[in-house]
Amino acid sequence: MKGIVFYHKLAQGNTDGTFKNFSEKTKFKIIEILPKKYELVKHSKSFSIRIFSRKTDRTMEFTTQKEVVNKGLENLEELRIWLNKNKEKWV
Numbered sequence: 001m002k003g004i005v006f007y008h009k010l011a012q013g014n015t016d017g018t019f020k021n022f023s024e025k026t027k028f029k030i031i032e033i034l035p036k037k038y039e040l041v042k043h044s045k046s047f048s049i050r051i052f053s054r055k056t057d058r059t060m061e062f063t064t065q066k067e068v069v070n071k072g073l074e075n076l077e078e079l080r081i082w083l084n085k086n087k088e089k090w091v
Helices: 024-033 062-085
Strands: 004-009 014-020 039-042 046-052
Touching (some): 004 062, 014 062, 024 039, 046 062
Antiparallel strands (some): 014 046
């Protein structure tokens, strides 16, 4: 979706969909329909929908953390699907 950037913030354990250049009206529409497991985070010039995925540790072996990384990627896909499914409610 144009204007939405997806991030898997491994060290923080967050999966974010960041909305850039969207109106306050859009933000409030999303807040009204946002599932409990998601959090809306305000930034200075944007906002994000966030799902906590679990933290990874860059000093540890990647292969021991694959499950955590995969969960973050699954959350990205879940968020993308939710946004598409509910697009008519917030656009």
